[in-house]
Amino acid sequence: MNKKRILVIAGPTAVGKTEYAIEAAKAFDGEIVSCDSMQLYKYMDIGSAKPSPEERGQAVHHLIDFLDPREDFSVARYQELAKAAIGDILSRGRLPIISGGTGLYLNSILYDMDFAGASGDPGLRGKLKAKAEAEGPEALHRMLSELDPDAAGRIHPNNVKKVIRAIERLEAGEGHVRPFDGNISENPDYDPLMVCLTRDREELYDRINRRVDALIDAGLIDEVKKLTGMGLTAEDISMKGIGYKEIIEYLDGDVTLEDAVDKIKKNTRHYAKRQLTWFRRYDRIHLFDLSAYLTDQEAKRGFINWLEKKL
Numbered sequence: 001m002n003k004k005r006i007l008v009i010a011g012p013t014a015v016g017k018t019e020y021a022i023e024a025a026k027a028f029d030g031e032i033v034s035c036d037s038m039q040l041y042k043y044m045d046i047g048s049a050k051p052s053p054e055e056r057g058q059a060v061h062h063l064i065d066f067l068d069p070r071e072d073f074s075v076a077r078y079q080e081l082a083k084a085a086i087g088d089i090l091s092r093g094r095l096p097i098i099s100g101g102t103g104l105y106l107n108s109i110l111y112d113m114d115f116a117g118a119s120g121d122p123g124l125r126g127k128l129k130a131k132a133e134a135e136g137p138e139a140l141h142r143m144l145s146e147l148d149p150d151a152a153g154r155i156h157p158n159n160v161k162k163v164i165r166a167i168e169r170l171e172a173g174e175g176h177v178r179p180f181d182g183n184i185s186e187n188p189d190y191d192p193l194m195v196c197l198t199r200d201r202e203e204l205y206d207r208i209n210r211r212v213d214a215l216i217d218a219g220l221i222d223e224v225k226k227l228t229g230m231g232l233t234a235e236d237i238s239m240k241g242i243g244y245k246e247i248i249e250y251l252d253g254d255v256t257l258e259d260a261v262d263k264i265k266k267n268t269r270h271y272a273k274r275q276l277t278w279f280r281r282y283d284r285i286h287l288f289d290l291s292a293y294l295t296d297q298e299a300k301r302g303f304i305n306w307l308e309k310k311l
Helices: 017-027 053-058 075-091 103-110 122-135 137-147 149-154 160-171 201-218 220-229 244-251 257-279 296-310
Strands: 004-010 030-034 095-099 190-198 286-289
Touching: 004 017, 004 075, 004 103, 017 030, 017 053, 017 095, 017 296, 030 075, 075 095, 075 103, 103 190, 103 257, 122 137, 122 160, 137 160, 190 257, 190 296, 201 220, 201 257, 220 244, 244 257
Parallel strands: 004 095, 004 190, 030 095, 190 286
Antiparallel strands: none
């Protein structure tokens, strides 16, 4: 089987993935497949830093702005949609460019992960839900801790849906809850060129802080008000994203706006650090330091020149 070439542009939030993915798409006749767990939702344009209409006009984007935030979504469903999009792009002789910062979504493309049975045993699901209701979410989380301490460390005890899905997969005998399980083999269909965009830490953190201020100025508070008006609450998975959960706290009167904005900045910086840790664990990934260039234009030229030698 001939492996199909794909380009992966990963990196922490606010590093510039959208901008550089578009440059690559224009240079190499590519189409972008989003690998972002927030940008797939409709009505959540500002807080997710979704590519603007102008940016989407410069390159074809897939898996953006299609899912109602009240709907459930899973890694298994993302994998299905992403592989279909990649197949479609390849069938037209174009280059698939996977761009985003959600590590589990990226794993579902790069590794031969079988999610069969991930929907779980309805009987088991009912028992787990009943346990959570009777004994509280902490009891369910302790159960996950006994089965898989690593997964329990990544999943918040109050995220009952995610805890249940993790237990279901483990009970089904699947070994894919851990993000880098040694038993997972690489997807035989793809030959990925992987690059992680990085910047100097102070520069990245400054970009994050400025981006958060820009999101507030762009109307993030009104966006969250609109979503809560649709019936969404802090319990919905879509509203647990950074930027949304903190503004809900502000609207509920639990924190001041200044404190909410500071929390968004701090949580985003911590998330960026976790993302970098995740991506650096890929053996074949190349770290591309954008801070090594004096200007954005020089960095873009350097990036495209590097890709030309590798693709």
